[in-house]
Amino acid sequence: MKITKICCIGAGYVGGPTMAVIAQKCPHIQVTVVDLNEERIAAWNDDDVNNIPIYEPGLAEIVAEARGRNLFFSTDVDQAIDDAQIVFISVNTPTKTYGKGKGMAADLKYIELCARQIARVSKQNKIIVEKSTLPVRTAEAIKSILDNTGNGVQFQILSNPEFLAEGTAIEDLLNPDRILIGGDESAEGQEAIAALTSVYANWVAPERILSTNVWSSELSKLTANAFLAQRISSINAMSELCEKTGADVSEVSRAIGMDSRIGSKFLKASVGFGGSCFQKDILNLVYIAKSYGLNEVADYWEQVIIMNDYQKKRFSSNIVQTLYNTVSGKKIAFLGWAFKKDTNDTRESAAIYVADDLINEQAKIAVYDPKVSQDKMLTDINYLETRTAEQNKKYLSSFASSYDACKDAHAIAILTEWDEFKSYDWQKIYDNMQKPAFVFDGRNILNSAELIKIGFKYQAIGS
Ligand code: NAD
Numbered sequence: 121m122k123i124t125k126i127c128c129i130g131a132g133y134v135g136g137p138t139m140a141v142i143a144q145k146c147p148h149i150q151v152t153v154v155d156l157n158e159e160r161i162a163a164w165n166d167d168d169v170n171n172i173p174i175y176e177p178g179l180a181e182i183v184a185e186a187r188g189r190n191l192f193f194s195t196d197v198d199q200a201i202d203d204a205q206i207v208f209i210s211v212n213t214p215t216k217t218y219g220k221g222k223g224m225a226a227d228l229k230y231i232e233l234c235a236r237q238i239a240r241v242s243k244q245n246k247i248i249v250e251k252s253t254l255p256v257r258t259a260e261a262i263k264s265i266l267d268n269t270g271n272g273v274q275f276q277i278l279s280n281p282e283f284l285a286e287g288t289a290i291e292d293l294l295n296p297d298r299i300l301i302g303g304d305e306s307a308e309g310q311e312a313i314a315a316l317t318s319v320y321a322n323w324v325a326p327e328r329i330l331s332t333n334v335w336s337s338e339l340s341k342l343t344a345n346a347f348l349a350q351r352i353s354s355i356n357a358m359s360e361l362c363e364k365t366g367a368d369v370s371e372v373s374r375a376i377g378m379d380s381r382i383g384s385k386f387l388k389a390s391v392g393f394g395g396s397c398f399q400k401d402i403l404n405l406v407y408i409a410k411s412y413g414l415n416e417v418a419d420y421w422e423q424v425i426i427m428n429d430y431q432k433k434r435f436s437s438n439i440v441q442t443l444y445n446t447v448s449g450k451k452i453a454f455l456g457w458a459f460k461k462d463t464n465d466t467r468e469s470a471a472i473y474v475a476d477d478l479i480n481e482q483a484k485i486a487v488y489d490p491k492v493s494q495d496k497m498l499t500d501i502n503y504l505e506t507r508t509a510e511q512n513k514k515y516l517s518s519f520a521s522s523y524d525a526c527k528d529a530h531a532i533a534i535l536t537e538w539d540e541f542k543s544y545d546w547q548k549i550y551d552n553m554q555k556p557a558f559v560f561d562g563r564n565i566l567n568s569a570e571l572i573k574i575g576f577k578y579q580a581i582g583s
Pocket residue numbers: 129130131132133134135154155156157160197210211212213230233234251252253254282283284285286396397
């Protein structure tokens with residue numbers, strides 16, 4: 121089957137960048153990205169590409185090249201589904217906040233709504249691609265909905281999980297380690313795999329396009345995220361032991377990372393991992409394991425989350441303890457609010473939890489982040505429902521200049537590893553702070569010798 125029209129439901133952090141890259145690499149395919157969120161679609165269509173809703177290095181340029189040529193953003197979901205040969209489902213799958221599996225299982229209501237809409241609208245055979253991260257065996261539920269509520273047309277369901285990381289999404293999409301496609305073993309299933317492979321083959325080498333059965337593909341995505349997060353919790357666990365013993369976690373990381381069996385990536389100790397997926401996907405994995413009665417398996421993976429929560433708490437407790445056991449009324453500057461550098465995404469960012477702990481101690485938090493607005497910060501902290509929105513507003517403010525955020529502060533906490541923090545005039549910052557001036561480097565990015573020489577009381581993670 122020659123693919124000329126595809127559509128993607130969900131214009132978020134995955135749908136937007138992924139479809140932009142497909143459109144750029146496949147000028148012969150018309151790519152339509154649809155979403156219910158009118159404001160988001162309007163932002164994707166903004167005349168000024170710098171106003172698109174997602175910040176990713178390199179994304180605006182690709183959108184500028186392809187938009188209006190073969191890349192379209194629309195709220196007309198029905199039309200886009202009807203036109204497409206391949207429909208990607210890239211909607212959010214957050215942790216359930218109600219009912220059975222609350223706080224653990226993935227909420228599949230948006231996925232089910234998509235499946236029902238596809239079934240209702242489709243008049244021709246289609247390939248449906250699970251791009252969202254889903255519990256293993258979700259394809260079965262989608263198939264059942266499509267087959268029982270559709271117009272008698274044939275659907276093939278493929279699992280094609282996305283492995284991009286935010287901040288490097290474009291680079292990851294252009295040069296993926298692998299593309300994983302899970303499909304049915306029948307002839308029709310294999311044909312569908314071949315059709316989707318032909319899209320990626322426009323820029324990805326054949327040996328990097330892997331096909332498996334659907335369940336392996338679904339489970340591989342949860343497994344990959346669990347393994348990645350587990351490495352961070354493992355090194356963070358060692359960071360506390362380093363602090364007690366005089367070892368330095370950066371040296372330990374380097375030493376073990378040179379073992380080719382271990383590898384050097386994802387061994388950076390930090391204030392704790394954030395982002396919309398690691399916690400959500402591990403909780404989901406734990407829930408699935410428990411639902412099969414595999415309690416030891418569930419407990420093993422749950423420990424990754426427990427360790428991560430502990431690391432965030434440990435960071436805020438240490439700030440309070442070091443500032444003579446009280447931060448009440450003290451200004452604490454936060455450099456960074458995003459969950460990692462080069463993104464405006466703040467979902468599950470460690471900064472939110474550290475701020476909440478410190479506000480409980482009546483600290484005044486002054487935040488500078490190059491890409492996150494004050495409104496977003498307040499929304500994040502209000503979401504925790506620890507106190508009223510008015511109270512949060514009294515304790516949390518954001519500054520357009522990092523130097524203003526740090527002025528008169530008792531301490532600075534580095535929450536995100538933005539590169540610009542490394543090149544600041546730290547002498548100037550020191551001169552304008554309360555003394556003793558403390559720096560808590562939750563990302564181990566600053567030059568400790570330089571800061572100590574200036575006069576800072578400097579603390580890193582794991583040394
Ligand atoms: P997101 O919240 O940024 O985007 C999802 C979009 O889907 C939203 O704009 C929402 O309005 C839209 N939507 C929901 N239901 C809809 C419907 N019925 N019709 C039309 N639009 C609808 O989420 P995201 O970060 O892009 O994540 C999407 C999926 O991809 C999740 O399953 C996530 O686990 C997975 N994933 C995310 C990343 C990442 O880096 N963010 C990476 C890999 C995989």
